[in-house]
Amino acid sequence: MITKRIQKLIAKYLVNQASFSELDELEQWLKDSDNEKEFARFVKTNYLIEYNLKKFNKDITKLKLYDLIEQEKKVLRLKRIQKYSRYVAAAVVVGILATGYFFKDNIFSTPIEQTPTIVNTKAIVPGTDKATLTLGDGSIVVLKKGNTYQGQNANSNGEEIIYEASKQKPTEIVYNYLTVPRGGEYYIVLSDGTRVWLNSESQLKYPESFIEGETREVELVYGEAYFDVSPSTEHKGSNFKVFNRSQEVEVLGTEFNIKAYKDEVNIYTTLVEGRVVVDNGISKQNLIPNQQSNLDLEKNSIKVTVVDVEGEISWKNGVFSFKGKSLKNIMRVISRWYDVDVIFLDKNLEELKFKGVLSKNQSIEEILSIMKSSTISDYKIKDKTIILK
Known part of the structure; x- marks a missing residue:
């Protein structure tokens, strides 16, 4: 069975985010023939890439895989990868044999040569790190690559914004808004250490500082966000709650994803680790890892199912x-x-x-x-x- 550690290594390898040491670790693990089969099975199940899986145990395929890992190491050594290359996707894996994907009939397909x-x-270009920050006084700061920002207890290098815990205990809550437009994404660390990844067309409302001893509350106004919440044990038992349209998510030190776009009639909450309680005002649903709640806004009902978590959070x-x-x-x-x-x-x-x-x-x-x-x-x-x- 593949451990969670190996799953993360494979995922990082597929999207070209693995470090030199992680590539070494993956290569050592793959030297076991049983692990090769597990690798093939995991990729097929979770990534649906045409990987010549039936022939994976043949020496030529293994050699190509190892060659690709070695190529990545050389690239890391030479530092040829530009900063944005952390988003290069599974093309490395696809390149082992040819470009192709498993489609609905699981047949390897070759694109038909036609000129659209x-x-x-x-110009249509992929999204990038960008957002606007609305401060408590209503002023707006543009956050993007090349722009830096230094606030009273927050700073940004243009690609992320990090809040520090206030040295003075706040007596009232001052809210900030982080708004990510279409064609953007952004990463934020809240003052309690909670980490949040915001997807395109999303907005998060949050305090500049949390009041010690009180429930930590933020609002996903709209859009999609992945939360890695700082546990209550580090904040004198203070719970963490995320509000958004028609639902409240109570959190106990955990990782989860909420998808709540304005143009969709469903809100999806996917639990990765820990425990959350989803409350729509009528019923409460406790989620365990690998479960997803689907709140139907038209029916105001919640349905819980088991999902492929990696697929749900791959955008991050x-x-x-x-x-x-x-x-x-x-x-x-x-x-x-x-x-x-x-x-x-x-x-x-x-x-x-x-x-x-x-x-x-x-x-x-x-x-x-x-x-x-x-x-x-x-x-x-x-x-x-x-x-x-």
Whole structure:
């Protein structure tokens, strides 16, 4: 069985985030033939990449895998990877044999060579680290690469913002808002040490400082966020709560993801570690790791299911993991990250399913070409609008 440590190593390797020592550790683990099979099984189950899995035990495939690991080490040694390359996705793995993905029929597909129409006067680029910070007095600070910010108890290098615990005990709560636009993402450390990753088109409301002994409360106004909460044992028992539309999530030192976009009628809370209680005012649901609650806003009801956690939170690690998602839902994700509009000329396309792992750093043309090999027949790009046929 693959340990949680090895799972994380594989995930980091697939998205090109593994350090030199982690690559060494993974390589040593793979020298066991049983582990090779576990590796293949894990990748197939969690990443759905065409990996010549049936032939994985053959020497040529193993050698190619080890060669790729060695290549990554050389890149790390030479420091050729630019800072944004932490978002390079599973193309490294795909390159072992060829470019391809498992689609709904699990058949390896080769893209059909056709030239789509592109009338692109406005560049479409992948998202990046950017946000706006609204302070307690209403003033606004633009946070992006190249801009630094120094506040009374917060500082930002342009790519993240970190709050320090106030040296003086606050007597009242002053709220800040961190707003991430379409085509953006941002990382924040709250004053209690809680870490939050915000996805595109999201807004978080939070105190500059928490009042000692009182419940720590933040609000995900809209959008998607991954929380790694500082445990109550480090804050004199103070609980942590996340509020958003129609629900409250009570937390006890844990990691979880909340997806609550304005244009969707469902709120998804996915538990990674620890324990949370989801309350919609009518009923309460206790979640354990690998469970997800689905709050239907129209029916005001909560349904709990077991989900693939890694797929649900892959956005945080620079990857789109689409496992049988409909094109309609996939294009919502794509439109937020690339800041584009999407039009379906054929409404029947909206419900078609697609499976694949894609890099958030890939160009929009690469993303669409991969989909074209299995799901859509053609596409057109006009300015910042994608038209699917």
